[in-house]
Amino acid sequence: MSKPRVRRATVAAATVVGLATAVSAGCGSDSDASSEGGVTTLTFAASTFGDPGRGPQLQEWIDEFNASQDEIRVEAASVPYPTFGQTVLTQMGGGEGPDLVRFDMPEFEAASDAGLIAPLDDLIDVDQYELLEQPDRFMVHDDVRHGIIFEASNYAMFYNADLIPEPPTTYEDFFATAQSLTSGDVFGLAFRQTEAEEAGVWQDIFNYVYGFGGAWSDGENLTINAPENLEGLQAYKDLYDANVIPRGADAATFRRMFAEGKVAMELNNGGYATHLRAESPDLNFSAAPIPFPVRSQGAILAPIVINEASEAKEEAATFIEWALQEENQVALQEILGASSVATATERSPESLQEMPFLTTFDELTESSLPQVVLGFEAQTPDIRKIVVQNVIAALQGEVDLQTALDDAQEQATELVG
Amino acid sequence: MTVLEQTRAPRSDVRPRRSPLGSRWTPYLFLAPAAVFIGLFQAVPLAQEIYLSFTRTSLLNPTRSTWVGLENYAHIFSDDDFHRTLVTTLIYVVACVIGSVGAGLLVALLLNRNFRGRGVARALVTVPWAAPGIAVALIATWMLNPQYGIVNRFLDAVGLGVPGGAILDSSTYALPAILVTTVWQLFPLTSVVLLSALQAVPRDLTEAATMDGAGRWWTFRAVTWQVIKPTVGLLALLMTIWSIRRFELIWLMTKGGPVGSTETLVIDLYAQAFDSKQLGTAAAIGMVGVVISLIVIAGSRLVTRAADKEGLR
Numbered sequence: 001m002s003k004p005r006v007r008r009a010t011v012a013a014a015t016v017v018g019l020a021t022a023v024s025a026g027c028g029s030d031s032d033a034s035s036e037g038g039v040t041t042l043t044f045a046a047s048t049f050g051d052p053g054r055g056p057q058l059q060e061w062i063d064e065f066n067a068s069q070d071e072i073r074v075e076a077a078s079v080p081y082p083t084f085g086q087t088v089l090t091q092m093g094g095g096e097g098p099d100l101v102r103f104d105m106p107e108f109e110a111a112s113d114a115g116l117i118a119p120l121d122d123l124i125d126v127d128q129y130e131l132l133e134q135p136d137r138f139m140v141h142d143d144v145r146h147g148i149i150f151e152a153s154n155y156a157m158f159y160n161a162d163l164i165p166e167p168p169t170t171y172e173d174f175f176a177t178a179q180s181l182t183s184g185d186v187f188g189l190a191f192r193q194t195e196a197e198e199a200g201v202w203q204d205i206f207n208y209v210y211g212f213g214g215a216w217s218d219g220e221n222l223t224i225n226a227p228e229n230l231e232g233l234q235a236y237k238d239l240y241d242a243n244v245i246p247r248g249a250d251a252a253t254f255r256r257m258f259a260e261g262k263v264a265m266e267l268n269n270g271g272y273a274t275h276l277r278a279e280s281p282d283l284n285f286s287a288a289p290i291p292f293p294v295r296s297q298g299a300i301l302a303p304i305v306i307n308e309a310s311e312a313k314e315e316a317a318t319f320i321e322w323a324l325q326e327e328n329q330v331a332l333q334e335i336l337g338a339s340s341v342a343t344a345t346e347r348s349p350e351s352l353q354e355m356p357f358l359t360t361f362d363e364l365t366e367s368s369l370p371q372v373v374l375g376f377e378a379q380t381p382d383i384r385k386i387v388v389q390n391v392i393a394a395l396q397g398e399v400d401l402q403t404a405l406d407d408a409q410e411q412a413t414e415l416v417g
Numbered sequence: 418m419t420v421l422e423q424t425r426a427p428r429s430d431v432r433p434r435r436s437p438l439g440s441r442w443t444p445y446l447f448l449a450p451a452a453v454f455i456g457l458f459q460a461v462p463l464a465q466e467i468y469l470s471f472t473r474t475s476l477l478n479p480t481r482s483t484w485v486g487l488e489n490y491a492h493i494f495s496d497d498d499f500h501r502t503l504v505t506t507l508i509y510v511v512a513c514v515i516g517s518v519g520a521g522l523l524v525a526l527l528l529n530r531n532f533r534g535r536g537v538a539r540a541l542v543t544v545p546w547a548a549p550g551i552a553v554a555l556i557a558t559w560m561l562n563p564q565y566g567i568v569n570r571f572l573d574a575v576g577l578g579v580p581g582g583a584i585l586d587s588s589t590y591a592l593p594a595i596l597v598t599t600v601w602q603l604f605p606l607t608s609v610v611l612l613s614a615l616q617a618v619p620r621d622l623t624e625a626a627t628m629d630g631a632g633r634w635w636t637f638r639a640v641t642w643q644v645i646k647p648t649v650g651l652l653a654l655l656m657t658i659w660s661i662r663r664f665e666l667i668w669l670m671t672k673g674g675p676v677g678s679t680e681t682l683v684i685d686l687y688a689q690a691f692d693s694k695q696l697g698t699a700a701a702i703g704m705v706g707v708v709i710s711l712i713v714i715a716g717s718r719l720v721t722r723a724a725d726k727e728g729l730r
Contacts, residue, residue, distance in 0.1 A: 086691050093477040093694075110694075114477035185564070194586045195674025248563035248583025257564070382693055393676045396588050 040315045041073045045088055046102035048151070048302075049078035053278030054271070057335040064331070065322050072315045074100070082199075085110075085381075092116040092307055099310040100319065102150050105138070105301050105370040106199075106380040112146040113378030118306040120145045123317035129324045130343050135301050138370050141377075147303025148320055150332075153269035153339035154364040155207055155297040156287045156357075158276075163264045167288040171235060174265075174291045178244040181264040188244040190254035190263040191236070195392050200251055202384045203298060205391060206371045207267050208232040211292025216383070219375040222412050224387060225405035232292075233391060233401055240395050259283055269300045270338025270361040277337070277355065287338070287357040289364060299368035300339075340365060379416050386411045463707070469700035476694035489701035498677060499685070499702075506661065506681040506709075509596065513660040514653050516600035521607025522649070528608065529615045539612070546605035554669035557598040561585050561670075588678035591671050595679055599666060603659075607652050614648035615641065646724070654717045658710055682706045 034041045044062065049055045055078065062074050077098055079087050085107035091097030092111060103111065111117050120126075121144065135152040139145055157174075159167050163181055168174040178188030192200035209216065212232030217223055239245060246254050246263070255272075257263040259280040266272075267290055276285060290297050304323070306316040322328060324342060333345045338361040347358055372380045387408045394404035470489055472482035493499045528539050545553070560566050563583040572578045584590045618641050626636045664683045667673065673680035673688060680688075682702060690699035 093479055196672045246564055248586045253564060396676055398676060
């Protein structure tokens with residue numbers, strides 16, 4: 001009697017072990033790198049690959065690298081912007097994901113803080129490149145380099161030159177222009193103001209806070225409810241209350257309206273210029289510095305990084321080194337339009353003729369800041385959520401703006417300890 | 418020998434050889450695949466979630482957990498936002514159940530009558546249920562768009578326009594808008610199920626009630642309702658659990674905003690796990706949802722048993 005029981009137990013145990021093995025076989029920790037026939041294939045994830053104005057050109061740029069040698073092949077992976085950070089960070093947290101990633105700053109900071117990004121100091125000798133000092137200083141944490149600038153895009157004021165022959169130069173002019181142009185289904189201005197676009201609202205209010213002399217922190221303590229911040233966000237709320245924006249419209253909608261001449265002004269980063277040029281070649285638009293009291297605005301800093309889990313870090317570094325070569329930086333600069341790249345490059349006469357305002361963006365580099373909370377970089381996504389929720393509560397009239405900022409200060413302080 | 422063989426009576430104690438399918442292990446054999454499936458894909462994740470809810474775990478480093486005991490539970494139950502989330506969930510679930518079962522019953526009663534084109538009407542009613550949830554959410558969002566949406570145009574035309582037009586960005590109107598969309602998607606299922614229950618109502622009983630002088634309402638209450646009541650109870654239970662779990666419609670329409678006015682338990686869980694990257698807190702929220710679902714199921718069984726006993730008396 002005992003033998004069959006032992007046999008049954010053995011079979012049952014073997015079945016369980018077999019199932020467990022089969023299940024765990026699909027759960028290994030691995031990056032996307034693969035090697036076949038002596039060619040190492042790397043995956044490079046970026047939201048910009050899906051941008052119709054720049055994606056195809058970026059693919060051609062990568063193809064040039066693939067054609068330049070026969071040992072490494074880079075494949076572009078397009079991940080939509082709204083879910084990019086979440087998707088890629090979740091993969092990387094699980095020890096997987098693309099080998100190369102173009103991050104935005106909040107996700108870059110969170111990933112580097114969590115040890116998900118490979119230090120580049122031993123992989124790339126940056127001293128041989130003339131990196132732009134202002135954006136590059138945000139790539140290093142405690143003397144450890146985690147990224148190289150892929151794109152630095154300063155914020156400026158885009159305006160429809162048919163509707164606005166001379167751009168406003170003060171906030172009062174800005175407000176008055178927005179009011180005077182709002183009529184029927186045409187709006188003087190557009191910005192993001194819905195919780196569904198939390199990251200976008202943060203980017204937009206950043207310009208109002210810093211443009212009025214405020215800051216989210218002094219580097220050591222949070223200063224969310226500082227008087228300057230209140231002044232800047234009151235300006236933002238005044239425009240909302242004045243109904244000079246298409247309320248409730250998301251960025252995709254009001255950008256289409258801008259392209260159709262139904263929105264006159266918009267604060268946006270340089271990457272928008274090439275997008276507009278590609279999507280609406282007939283639109284007569286231009287760009288000028290944001291007309292707020294202080295010349296300080298946000299910048300989209302987008303580093304390229306190597307996944308710590310990548311099995312092909314050397315090969316990934318080879319691609320970054322290729323990208324940093326002068327001719328490839330120039331080519332990348334031409335693709336990115338009004339954005340800057342890692343090194344100082346000369347803009348071509350053709351580009352300047354097509355978009356004379358490009359120099360405006362270049363001149364803003366020294367006064368532009370990444371949209372992170374300085375001193376609390378890794379916690380920026382959490383602080384962002386708190387601030388945006390409270391500011392929107394004020395827009396909705398549920399609390400006054402001062403109370404909203406006080407609440408945000410209290411909640412964020414509790415969060416960061 | 419031959420005679421002997423022919424006259425030998427069959428032994429009464431000889432039992433036919435049992436088929437392997439008749440062994441006492443057979444039920445276990447048939448249940449094993451389902452048990453393994455449930456164990457692997459439900460019991461193990463549930464156990465893992467219970468464990469996670471007692472830890473501080475980041476999505477960015479899920480393998481590095483710190484045991485914190487009841488800290489996550491203490492945190493969420495002391496958080497005013499979580500209280501608001503529970504209230505929103507309760508409102509959403511109750512309104513979904515009443516709306517979908519109520520609308521489904523009305524439509525089922527209509528479709529149970531004889532009229533021309535009844536077959537076409539019955540087919541058309543199922544369309545919202547057949548549509549994928551994501552498509553429903555995107556179409557609803559487009560219809561509610563403050564610039565181009567048809568709903569605002571209509572509301573403005575009849576003088577009921579929402580100030581600013583942004584229904585989904587108003588903390589007053591966003592939840593009702595989501596509820597209407599949810600009920601619109603759910604009522605076809607409840608109406609089809611209730612229609613089949615209505616067709617099981619014995620016609621002689623309703624005719625007898627009518628001959629006894631009962632009006633429509635009394636006939637419905639005394640006869641029809643008694644027959645369809647168990648089906649209504651089952652639908653209410655299913656709608657409750659599905660509504661507690663509903664994610665894609667709310668997430669795609671408002672992401673829980675504005676100002677948390679449409680944030681249900683599942684949305685909060687997702688935001689904690691993937692926005693804030695706090696897997697421990699998210700797991701604790703998930704466990705609250707599991708407990709609520711279990712309470713609903715237990716309550717439903719108690720009500721059913723009480724009703725059965727009442728029926729027997």
